[in-house]
Amino acid sequence: MTAFLGMPARAPRGVGQLRGDLPFPAAAREALGNAQLRSNLGRATATIRAKRAAVVDEVPDWAGLRAAGAAIKDAVLADLGSHLIRLEEQVVAHGGRVHWARDANEANRIVTDLVRATGERDVVKVKSMTTQEIGLNEALAEAGISAWETDLAELIVQLADDRPSHILVPAIHRNRTEIRDIFRREMGRVGVPAPPHLSEDPHELAEAARLHLRARFLTARVAISGANFAVAETGTLAVVESEGNGRMCLTLPETLITVMGIEKVVPTWRDLEVYLQLLPRSSTGERMNPYTSMWTGVHPGDGPLEFHLVLLDNGRSATLADPHGRAALRCIRCSACLNVCPVYERVGGHAYGSVYPGPIGAVLSPQLTGAKDNPSLPFASSLCGACYDVCPVAIDIPTMLVHLRSEVVAASGPKPERAAMAGVSWVMRRPRLYTVALRLSRVARLFGRRGAIRRLPPPLSAWTRTRDLPLPPAETFRDWWVRTHGSP
Amino acid sequence: MNAREEILARIAAAVPRPVQVEIPRDYRAAGGEGRGSADVLALLEDRLVDYRATVHRVGPDDVHSRITAVLTGAGIGTVVLPAGFPAPWSPTAVRVVADEPALTPGALAGLDGVLTTCRIAVAETGTIVLDGGQGQGRRALSLVPDFHLVVVRAEQVVASVPDAVAELDPVRAMTWISGPSATSDIELQRVEGVHGPRRLHVLLVFP
Ligand code: SF4
Numbered sequence: 216m217t218a219f220l221g222m223p224a225r226a227p228r229g230v231g232q233l234r235g236d237l238p239f240p241a242a243a244r245e246a247l248g249n250a251q252l253r254s255n256l257g258r259a260t261a262t263i264r265a266k267r268a269a270v271v272d273e274v275p276d277w278a279g280l281r282a283a284g285a286a287i288k289d290a291v292l293a294d295l296g297s298h299l300i301r302l303e304e305q306v307v308a309h310g311g312r313v314h315w316a317r318d319a320n321e322a323n324r325i326v327t328d329l330v331r332a333t334g335e336r337d338v339v340k341v342k343s344m345t346t347q348e349i350g351l352n353e354a355l356a357e358a359g360i361s362a363w364e365t366d367l368a369e370l371i372v373q374l375a376d377d378r379p380s381h382i383l384v385p386a387i388h389r390n391r392t393e394i395r396d397i398f399r400r401e402m403g404r405v406g407v408p409a410p411p412h413l414s415e416d417p418h419e420l421a422e423a424a425r426l427h428l429r430a431r432f433l434t435a436r437v438a439i440s441g442a443n444f445a446v447a448e449t450g451t452l453a454v455v456e457s458e459g460n461g462r463m464c465l466t467l468p469e470t471l472i473t474v475m476g477i478e479k480v481v482p483t484w485r486d487l488e489v490y491l492q493l494l495p496r497s498s499t500g501e502r503m504n505p506y507t508s509m510w511t512g513v514h515p516g517d518g519p520l521e522f523h524l525v526l527l528d529n530g531r532s533a534t535l536a537d538p539h540g541r542a543a544l545r546c547i548r549c550s551a552c553l554n555v556c557p558v559y560e561r562v563g564g565h566a567y568g569s570v571y572p573g574p575i576g577a578v579l580s581p582q583l584t585g586a587k588d589n590p591s592l593p594f595a596s597s598l599c600g601a602c603y604d605v606c607p608v609a610i611d612i613p614t615m616l617v618h619l620r621s622e623v624v625a626a627s628g629p630k631p632e633r634a635a636m637a638g639v640s641w642v643m644r645r646p647r648l649y650t651v652a653l654r655l656s657r658v659a660r661l662f663g664r665r666g667a668i669r670r671l672p673p674p675l676s677a678w679t680r681t682r683d684l685p686l687p688p689a690e691t692f693r694d695w696w697v698r699t700h701g702s703p
Numbered sequence: 704m705n706a707r708e709e710i711l712a713r714i715a716a717a718v719p720r721p722v723q724v725e726i727p728r729d730y731r732a733a734g735g736e737g738r739g740s741a742d743v744l745a746l747l748e749d750r751l752v753d754y755r756a757t758v759h760r761v762g763p764d765d766v767h768s769r770i771t772a773v774l775t776g777a778g779i780g781t782v783v784l785p786a787g788f789p790a791p792w793s794p795t796a797v798r799v800v801a802d803e804p805a806l807t808p809g810a811l812a813g814l815d816g817v818l819t820t821c822r823i824a825v826a827e828t829g830t831i832v833l834d835g836g837q838g839q840g841r842r843a844l845s846l847v848p849d850f851h852l853v854v855v856r857a858e859q860v861v862a863s864v865p866d867a868v869a870e871l872d873p874v875r876a877m878t879w880i881s882g883p884s885a886t887s888d889i890e891l892q893r894v895e896g897v898h899g900p901r902r903l904h905v906l907l908v909f910p
Binding site: 223224255258259262263275276278279280282283286287289290292293294295296297299300309314315316317321365366367368371384385386387390391394417418420421422424425428429432433434446448449450451457458459460462463465466467477484485487488489491492495499501502503504505506507508509510511514516517518526528532533535536541 | 714722728881
């Protein structure tokens, strides 16, 4: 027992999608060469940013909701075990079954066995980052089970044998012409083909997806979902979505298997009044998403006859163990931080290598895997602070990045960081300014009090006008590198 | 040690001394004014229209005739009616199907539409909540047919999300509906109608 207590249990290697094939700077450079990708991304993120700002501005008590949203998650994290036990009791009391999975491999085994027990060879899935994180589709495929994604964007990604690039809009990197071509080429191979003469009009494309998936929904007997929230007090699960594919998966099949990270639990039913206001406005920039489904165990005569909840650790307890990093577990996956991030906007989601891209990915992935396995991600940021400003649960990502950078240096030595630092400054296209800014911030250390900097020299002054910057180390990583290794 | 014990032990090791965290609730709580008021109803209508739902305002005596008119006007030939839907409102000139015995998903897909009541509605977010109570049916009914007409009575309309949460029973199977099915997955252009009903009509009944 003491063995694992001394060693935090990280997400295992060789399964799932938390590590990239390339370090961030190399992947970023590749992505930057793709002009189509950058123009798609630029347009998309600008649109969502504007929508979000408009619907957040109209909520007079946004700051209060945000503070509550952060505190509720902190309350859960401060006593996670009790909340999980309560959730389990309630789900079981309402006719569901609860399974615990230490890591990706165990979760995949549990789900595969559950599907096998039904005798089915096909399952429908509703968008779940967690099942991408653990590589569930691949594990099911090895067992001869086909998992069909039903979210329009996921369908596009799956048909193209591609990878998602955004938490909320996984096919954000594809434009309408590409999508039409994918549908024409691929739909017929796996099911109902695209209508002849399919155009690139989004209405027609959505209609093609509707027709393609309808047959699957009507005959599916097993569904796999994620969950946005689980209420410990009542055992209630909630899934928010837009298209209705979630409702199809959660309602029509006989067996429902929900895979959920252990940090998704909230204490009370009342807490949903906070998140159901914070999430849709932050995420799609809507006052409310079109559909939210809530269920508690099994409802006789309504929906699945069997409900399984799989509670997944996969590096979360290890993240919890770091007092400076654990707030990353507050994340409700709204993706607002991606949409405001100047680095994400230029390189897109794939460069991060993990299913969790952007600012939140830069702090979450290295914690789930251990800093050693994702050493370049904490450097994939300019520390501009926009992510913190928009985060509906007030995760201070910039401070956490600084902390994780020091972890990386401690964990794996300097090699990867050289590339990382070079990559980031290259991405930002202002290497000199970046260096100078870092130096200035080091000088500013002299003016810092109580472990924080209140005011920075320009151009960083705009930033410290609204927040405190954690004190940088006496020697920046860059300076250290130059001193010990020559030019950067 | 099994997985459950081990995860709980990891958590205990990660946070050795569980603490109570105070949760500030400095936001507009439940109990706001305006339930069923003209302002709240106007706000609900505005939000619903923004989502491209169609709203019909009607007095209590005209519910039946208006339901029939909306359905026929929308070209709905067959409609499924959940158990407990108020009999006097049951439409005429349209074929009405009951969900007894429970219709298969395939049979539901063959119907033109569904007509339901609701549990509560939230003006600020344009949300209508169904919880499977009288007149609402199981969740599949309001999902598979391509057209949904829902009757909302004025006194069911509250101002905010906290107002609704305070009143709902969490252990019922619920669907919160805010406009017709939609996607923005293709270049972020909103398209109404993917898998859920592509047309959502709301009958707002005034006292
Ligand atoms: S870190 Fe905050 S802004 Fe980013 S996805 Fe999570 S909740 Fe949203």
